[in-house]
Amino acid sequence: MNNIRINEERLWASIMAMAEIGATAKGGSCRLALTEEDKAGRDLFAQWCKEAGCTLAVDQVGNMFAQRAGVDPSQAAVATGSHLDTQPTGGKFDGIFGVLAGLEVIRTLNDHGIDTRAPLEVINWTNEEGSRFAPAMLASGVYAGLFDLDYANTRTDSDGVRFDKALAAIGYAGEEVVGERRFKALFEAHIEQGPILERHEQTIGVVTGGQGQRWYDVTIEGQDSHTGTTPMDARKDALIAASMLVQSIEQIALAHPPGVATVGALTVSPNSRNTIPGAVQMSIDVRHPDDHALSAMAAEVAALVESVSAARGVGIECEQIWYSPPTPFDGDCVNAVRDAASMLGYSHRDMVSGAGHDAIQVASVNPTAMIFVPCADGLSHNEAEHAEAADLAAGCNVLLLAMLERAEIASS
Secondary structure, three states: OOOOOHHHHHHHHHHHHHOOOOEOOOOOOOOOOOOOOHHHHHHHHHHHHHHOOOEEEEEEOOOOEEEOOOOOOOOOEEEEEEOOOOOEOOOOOOOOOHHHHHHHHHHHHHHHHOEOOOOEEEEEEOOOOOOOOOOOOHHHHHHOOOOOHHHOOOOOOOOEEEEEHHHHOOOOOOOOOOOOOEEEEEEEEEEEOOOHHHOOOOOOEEEEEOOOOEEEEEEEEOOOOEOOOOOEEEEEOOHHHHHHHHHHHHHHHHHHOOEEEEOOOEEEEOOOOOOOOOOEEEEEEEEOOOHHHHHHHHHHHHHHHHHHHHHHHOOOEEEEEEEEEOOOOHHHHHHHHHHHHHOOOOOEEEEEOOOOHHHHOOOOOOEEEEEOOOHHHEEEOOOOOOHHHHHHHHHHHOOOOHHHHHEOOOOO
């Protein structure tokens, strides 16, 4: 087992081929969930999996499961995977690496004629990014029982298109009951999306868990009025109130290290040069690895909203649309990753994931761990996102050995 290695060139070529679907002018990819570009990426992945001898199943929310049979079909599968959907200005590697690393594991075992006792599965989770249908990690959340099916089906995009209608339109509304299958273990390989591995010149992040997250939708209602005729002391400027929230949200995060908080989306109405903004819609994203600190940050957000509303004379509604608690990963799966990195001679460190991932959702119902590899300047959700082929291969080799440790090589 120690001598088996994946095909670095084939892995890279597969990632580059997938990147051509929805390719952007600045070198990234745009495959929003359940668009024609997403369908094309799914179709290519399905074709590759079938060529590798896998059987393919699709569940009610479009999650794709490609299975390589094991010699003991009574065993639950050892799974891996991530997502093929991207941000509007996404890169080539976020999510895509995790899906295609799983496929490369299958191809490598085929090359070497190696059978496993437990089946192996590669998964493409639907709508991980949440950039078209909020919240993020929607389909893995339904799989894990964190959202119900009706909730997912009734999510709408900015044009009012429902999730279930978009899923049916691209032909990936499957019949398998979502959440029906369970796994012996699940691993997700991913670029770090941060600078820690690169700064420390280390190759593998052994991810021990994910930090908690709270997402909010905020609506501020002021009053539209003429910019030239409305005195400053008579204004109910929704954008001024929003700016106060934005600055204070940053201070809340700085007061709770290593917590982070972000306002990433903001819509101003009526968005006219000579009209005082009467309404603003904005997002708030708050994260911390400690749940008590995360709760304290949430309480401070609520108090801030009340304070700004009173000070500016505007109405503010702040709705929490998603909460994901800090999630520890399974000790045996984490050890399998750490042992594989050591066995292969890769430098590595234990880490907590700052970003949300499907594996964090799935950890509530399956033994789970993650593998991180460096990305240039820690940059992600950006068309300039980049990872070196050698680092991707290292992460895939760790994935290979960790999966084999859990699935067991069948004796000849």
